[in-house]
Amino acid sequence: MRIGELAALVGVTSRAVRHYHHIGLLPEPSRRANGYRAYSVRDAVLLARIRRLTELGLGLDEVRDVLADDAGRELVEVLGELDADLARQEHEIRERRRRLAGLLEGPVSGHEPVSPALGALLGASPDTDSPTAAKDREHLALLDGTDGAEEMYAALRPLAEDPAVLRLYERLDELAAAPVDDPRIAPLAADLAAVVPDGVLALFPSDGPVMTGFGEALLNDYAPAQAAVVRLLMAGLTARVNGERNR
Numbered sequence: 001m002r003i004g005e006l007a008a009l010v011g012v013t014s015r016a017v018r019h020y021h022h023i024g025l026l027p028e029p030s031r032r033a034n035g036y037r038a039y040s041v042r043d044a045v046l047l048a049r050i051r052r053l054t055e056l057g058l059g060l061d062e063v064r065d066v067l068a069d070d071a072g073r074e075l076v077e078v079l080g081e082l083d084a085d086l087a088r089q090e091h092e093i094r095e096r097r098r099r100l101a102g103l104l105e106g107p108v109s110g111h112e113p114v115s116p117a118l119g120a121l122l123g124a125s126p127d128t129d130s131p132t133a134a135k136d137r138e139h140l141a142l143l144d145g146t147d148g149a150e151e152m153y154a155a156l157r158p159l160a161e162d163p164a165v166l167r168l169y170e171r172l173d174e175l176a177a178a179p180v181d182d183p184r185i186a187p188l189a190a191d192l193a194a195v196v197p198d199g200v201l202a203l204f205p206s207d208g209p210v211m212t213g214f215g216e217a218l219l220n221d222y223a224p225a226q227a228a229v230v231r232l233l234m235a236g237l238t239a240r241v242n243g244e245r246n247r
Contacts, residue, residue: 001039010047017047025050025064048082114141117150125160130169131176132226139218148203155199168192178225189229193236204241 007014020026026047029037046067053063114122118140125133140156143149159165171188178184219227 001044003037003039006039006044006047009044010051012047012051020047020050023060025060025067045082052082052085115144115150117153118144121153121156121160124157126163126166128166128169130166130173132172132222133166133169135221136169152200152203155197155203158197159195159200162195165195168195172226172229175225175229176223178223180224180228182225185225185228186232189232189236192229192233193240196237196240201237201241204237 001009003014003017007017017026021028026043029039029043032038049067050063053066054060058066121140122137125137140153143152168188168191171184171191175182175184175188219230222230
């Protein structure tokens with residue numbers, strides 16, 4: 001294969017192939033008598049692996065390390081891994097199309113489309129003008145389409161249908177301008193932790209909910225006193241998870 005054929009086969013540009021040659025990530029192939037590079041199937045497999053690793057967010061130095069670990073592997077093993085990766089992508093595409101079909105079956109409006117699972121959860125929630133309830137809906141929408149989202153939405157259904165939750169939202173709204181040492185923070189966090197269904201806790205990791213960088217970013221979306229409530233809520237849920245699993 002020539003460079004243009006290789007690039008088209010793998011789904012990259014010829015310029016990218018030349019760049020990978022320049023930095024030593026993709027070895028230079030042998031050349032024909034006319035001076036053109038002659039690429040093999042092994043070159044295509046290696047280039048496809050580079051593309052997939054970069055699509056996963058790895059830097060080129062990290063890609064280099066991964067490829068070094070793969071050195072010496074049989075071609076059939078690498079091809080098998082690539083085939084499994086393509087099967088995973090095919091499954092993800094089918095799942096996305098399934099969700100899209102569900103959206104197309106319903107009435108299309110000017111509102112942001114959501115999955116049927118999230119739509120069912122939001123539909124079960126009572127109408128409210130609570131700012132923190134609106135924020136919760138935004139956060140739920142951020143999870144839409146991620147692994148485990150449908151299970152989480154189903155587990156949250158009893159909470160959405162609980163009318164007492166509206167008062168909890170109101171209490172959280174009342175802390176919008178409160179200081180972080182407000183005495184209402186701890187009782188509210190405890191009350192929130194108490195109403196979270198056991199089905200939700202069952203979806204948490206073994207050590208309870210983990211506050212990642214994404215979670216910290218969500219906390220920053222709240223007023224300080226409200227964020228303090230959420231932090232205590234997470235701690236309370238962790239205690240419940242550990243208590244249930246240590247029995």
